[in-house]
Amino acid sequence: MHLSIYIHKKQPKQQQLSLIESLLKIENEVKVVLDVLGLLPEGSTYSEQLKDKALKRAELAENDVLHLIEERATAKKNKDFSKSDQIRADLTRKGIALMDVRKETIWRPCVPVEQEQEAPLVEKEQQLGEEQKA
Numbered sequence: 001m002h003l004s005i006y007i008h009k010k011q012p013k014q015q016q017l018s019l020i021e022s023l024l025k026i027e028n029e030v031k032v033v034l035d036v037l038g039l040l041p042e043g044s045t046y047s048e049q050l051k052d053k054a055l056k057r058a059e060l061a062e063n064d065v066l067h068l069i070e071e072r073a074t075a076k077k078n079k080d081f082s083k084s085d086q087i088r089a090d091l092t093r094k095g096i097a098l099m100d101v102r103k104e105t106i107w108r109p110c111v112p113v114e115q116e117q118e119a120p121l122v123e124k125e126q127q128l129g130e131e132q133k134a
Contacts, residue, residue, distance in 0.1 A: 050109045051107075051108075051109055053109065054095050054096060054109030054110075055096075057094070057095050057112070058091075058094035058095050058096055058112075059094075060094065060096070065091070065096055065107055068087050068090075068091060069098065069105045069107065071087060072084050072087040072088065072098070072105065073105060075087065089113075091107070092110065092112075092113050093112060093113045094112055095109060095110055095111065095112035096108075096109065096110065097109070097110035
C-alpha cells in the first residue's frame with residue numbers, strides 16, 4: 001500500500017487529478033448500483049443523521065456553523081487567536097467539534113462539554129458545601 005501511495009505522489013498533478021476524478025465517478029456509480037439493489041448500507045447516511053441531530057441540539061443551522069468556521073479562519077489569519085479559540089470553545093460547548101484538516105476546517109458532532117462536565121462539577125460543589133457545614 002505504501003508503494004502505491006509513493007507512486008501516486010510521483011505522478012504529475014494532472015494525472016493525479018484525473019485518477020481522483022475517475023475514482024470519484026466509480027464510487028458514485030457503485031453507490032447507485034448498490035442503492036438500486038437495496039444493498040446500500042444505512043451507515044452512509046448515518047453521519048448525516050448525526051450531524052442533523054447535533055445541529056438541532058445546538059439550535060444552529062449548518063450555514064451558521066459554516067459562517068462561524070469562516071469567522072474563525074479570518075481570526076486565525078489576523079492572528080486573533082483568542083477569538084479563534086473562543087469560537088471553537090463555544091461550538092464545542094454546543095456539541096460541534098471543529099477539526100483543522102490540512103488547510104480547511106471541518107466539523108463533526110461531539111458530546112457537548114456542558115453535559116459532559118457539568119454533572120461532576122455540581123457533585124463536587126455539593127460535596128464541598130457538605131464538608132464546610134460539618
